[in-house]
Amino acid sequence: MWTGKSLCSAQILLLQLKKSRSCMFPKTQQFWIGILNSCTVRAPCNKVQFQVSKMNDKQSVVDTGMATSTEETKVAAGKSPSQVRDRRQHSLEAKMKHINLSFAACGFLGIYHLGAAAAFYKHGKKLLKEVKAFAGASAGSLAATVLLAVPENIEQSKQFAYGFAEEVRKLDFGAITPGYDFMKTLREGIESILPPNVHEIAENRLYVSVTNTRNGENHLVSNFASREDLIKVLLASSFVPVYAGIKPVEYKGEKWVDGGITNGLPILPFGRTVTISPFSGRLDICPQDKGYVDLYIKYAKQDIMLSLANLVRLNQAFFPPNQEKMESLYQNGFDDAVHFLLKENWFE
Numbered sequence: 001m002w003t004g005k006s007l008c009s010a011q012i013l014l015l016q017l018k019k020s021r022s023c024m025f026p027k028t029q030q031f032w033i034g035i036l037n038s039c040t041v042r043a044p045c046n047k048v049q050f051q052v053s054k055m056n057d058k059q060s061v062v063d064t065g066m067a068t069s070t071e072e073t074k075v076a077a078g079k080s081p082s083q084v085r086d087r088r089q090h091s092l093e094a095k096m097k098h099i100n101l102s103f104a105a106c107g108f109l110g111i112y113h114l115g116a117a118a119a120f121y122k123h124g125k126k127l128l129k130e131v132k133a134f135a136g137a138s139a140g141s142l143a144a145t146v147l148l149a150v151p152e153n154i155e156q157s158k159q160f161a162y163g164f165a166e167e168v169r170k171l172d173f174g175a176i177t178p179g180y181d182f183m184k185t186l187r188e189g190i191e192s193i194l195p196p197n198v199h200e201i202a203e204n205r206l207y208v209s210v211t212n213t214r215n216g217e218n219h220l221v222s223n224f225a226s227r228e229d230l231i232k233v234l235l236a237s238s239f240v241p242v243y244a245g246i247k248p249v250e251y252k253g254e255k256w257v258d259g260g261i262t263n264g265l266p267i268l269p270f271g272r273t274v275t276i277s278p279f280s281g282r283l284d285i286c287p288q289d290k291g292y293v294d295l296y297i298k299y300a301k302q303d304i305m306l307s308l309a310n311l312v313r314l315n316q317a318f319f320p321p322n323q324e325k326m327e328s329l330y331q332n333g334f335d336d337a338v339h340f341l342l343k344e345n346w347f348e
Helices: 002-019 028-040 070-076 079-099 107-123 125-130 139-149 151-169 182-193 198-202 227-236 308-318 324-341
Strands: 040-042 051-054 058-063 101-105 133-138 207-212 218-221 249-251 252-257 272-276 296-299 302-305
Touching: 002 198, 101 139, 107 125, 107 139, 107 151, 107 308, 107 324, 125 133, 133 139, 139 151, 139 198, 139 207, 139 227, 151 182, 151 324, 182 296, 198 227, 207 227, 227 249, 227 252, 272 324
Parallel strands: 101 133, 101 272, 133 207
Antiparallel strands: 040 296, 051 058, 207 218, 207 252, 249 252, 296 302
16 A cells, blocks of 8 residues: 555656656756666565676676675575574674775765765764775766775865866856866876875776666776776776766776766675665665655665655756855765764764
């Protein structure tokens, strides 16, 4: 009964978007119509979801961290309840000791990620000591790289983001204004922030989500032969076709585009992955919205709440808001991360 009502409400919202003659967010109206038509609509549930990600050209990995494995089930057979509990407790403790941080794709809302990163750096050093891997897509991969390799440059990254957003706001059609080189500005910012040995720090600790244009498959790149290789992968992860340019980023003889298209929130197959996103949804660190209906859409492996606030955020991801709002988003990321650290007893 509940699900039927919610799905009906979602259909009503879709019809309203389609029939609306004057939309508050015309730049994203058609996008969200497409999302509502094609995405999986999910009611809240507790079922285990399996996350499959491409780690390299020949290997796929599956996150079964929240599921009981077949092997564990076999071992548990014939054991007393106390032995089973002890084994599960040991498994949970082992998992908690292996922490990953994953930052979602979000365009100019990456300023939220920088706020969260600043909170981790200032109040979460106990957590960062336990973090084994950092992952991200698009703007999330940039924030992950800064937090891993050069957290002392978070402030510099914030100022670059403010300046980048202001530059785009001044353009008649934003980043898609003819003649504007979005990727050139982004590369200059990345090069000015990252240290010379960033590829050595990131090796096998940073996982960047990218999409292969030849077959449309997602890859998580974690091996970087040089600083330039890492920069190319970060640029590829941020390359939204048409919006950021026409020619995809070339890397190792192939062409790559935005990782957020196929995997906007990488979940690693080992340990616990703490998820961060400026979109409200089923995440560890994110804004807390009350949705239009209590429903979520599945897009690029993210469960995002179907809410008007998220519609606004989507618009802001591509068409950055004013300076005051950017500063507010940064502070929101900081505050939400602090709340998480307090809740998990990692705050210091």
